[in-house]
Amino acid sequence: MKFTVVGSGAMGLRYGVLLQEAGNQVDFVDTWEPHVEKMREQGGVYVSRDHQDRELVPVNVYYPEEYKGDPDCYIFFTKQMQLADVLKRCHAFFKPTQYAFTCMNGMGHVEKLLNYFAPEKLIAGTALVATVLNGPGDVDFIGARGAGTMNLANYTEKPDDFTHKLVTELEKAQFNPTLTTNFKGTLMAKVVFNSVVNTLCTMFEMTMGEYAAYKGADDMSRQLINEAYDVCERAGVKMINTRQEELDSVNYVSKVANPLHYPSMYQDMHNYRPTEVDFINGYLVKLGKENDYAARTHAFLTHEVHLAELQKQKELKTNQAKQEA
CATH class of the missing domain: 1.10.1040.10 (N-(1-d-carboxylethyl)-l-norvaline Dehydrogenase; domain 2)
Known part of the structure; x- marks a missing residue:
């Protein structure tokens, strides 16, 4: 599958890098200039696990205004207070056929995403996984590989074929997903x-x-x-x-x-x-x-x-x- 991670901070990098390692094509979009420029300078992002085994992982990273990709699904991981502005900067490349998936903390993002994506294209969830952004271009995945769990649900509470394919890719990336039909809960x-x-x-x-x-x-x-x-x-x-x-x-x-x-x-x-x-x-x-x-x-x-x-x-x-x- 093709994914584009919008908001390539700690959690965005974790989801994107692990989905990339699982065989998917992943692009990253971010608005924090020091972060984007550092990854471009390095040729990727440095990834550690529990402060050890630091290695450079190649990633394709873009600013919103220059992105031309056509993913199957966007993965949103901005901070809640930044999402409205990021969506405004990204909306030119959104298409009606594309899905939006997010596991952002807090509440308030669903209403903003629905301004750009149809209800049947929105999937949201929660992730019990710890990640730290040490600084621009440097992330630390906390916990052993395969640690953590997540839940996700369709906004319509009616899983379609794409949702099941997404769950399969999340399983390959070892996020241990559970699909529910209770969106708000x-x-x-x-x-x-x-x-x-x-x-x-x-x-x-x-x-x-x-x-x-x-x-x-x-x-x-x-x-x-x-x-x-x-x-x-x-x-x-x-x-x-x-x-x-x-x-x-x-x-x-x-x-x-x-x-x-x-x-x-x-x-x-x-x-x-x-x-x-x-x-x-x-x-x-x-x-x-x-x-x-x-x-x-x-x-x-x-x-x-x-x-x-x-x-x-x-x-x-x-x-x-x-x-x-």
């Missing part, structure tokens, strides 16, 4: 997962394993999971996991699969970038308000992350002033 399971692990690890600057090792972690996780599930029930979302299964997922990924991993929200905060908290905990708050429910814990955490962002921006300005002095 599938996506919300990862929102709830991230609303616990991403947010708390970011606030306290710790790995997933360090959080899970805290004796009060289960109580904290349950409070956030229960409040999120209360929101989803009021919104009529049928979740793919029970509350206990969601807690079990948090613990397994944190303690067994990726205990040394700092979540993507932490990476954004640490590198002075805006976080996606409004599309994770903030989304649950918004969905709750729409259904006459106050998700107070998630609202409090959303404010806490924004306060931390303000402090990080203050720190950045201080560091810049010291360098200029």
Whole structure:
């Protein structure tokens, strides 16, 4: 199959590189100039696994304005707040016959993608896999080959032939996909997962394993999971996991699969970038308000992350002033 990854950061590179290794033709499109130029200079991207065995993997990378490819499927992995602008820059090469597939964190991307792709061409999912972009042209796949799992569903909840072919290619690339027919419930399971692990690890600057090792972690996780599930029930979302299964997922990924991993929200905060908290905990708050429910814990955490962002921006300005002095 032919894929084009739009948003070639940590997760975009992981999906694209592994699909390429599985025998597919893959192009990469990105808007971050230092990243694109570094990969062109190197002739590809340096890929490590758990900080070891670093090797250069050849990739074809383009800016949106110069891309002329015709893939079967686009894979979108931008940050939520960047997606609208990226889609606008890419829309000239989208065609009605092409599919859109995404496993982006948070919620808000589906509505934006539907402005460019027909409902029957949209497939979305969630990925429980850890990846770190060390810098321009340098990515680290966390976990052994074949580690991690993912779920995906058609927006129409009616899998077609292309969907099954996509699942086959994802299986070859060892993403361990599970196809469901519950679109919103599938996506919300990862929102709830991230609303616990991403947010708390970011606030306290710790790995997933360090959080899970805290004796009060289960109580904290349950409070956030229960409040999120209360929101989803009021919104009529049928979740793919029970509350206990969601807690079990948090613990397994944190303690067994990726205990040394700092979540993507932490990476954004640490590198002075805006976080996606409004599309994770903030989304649950918004969905709750729409259904006459106050998700107070998630609202409090959303404010806490924004306060931390303000402090990080203050720190950045201080560091810049010291360098200029």
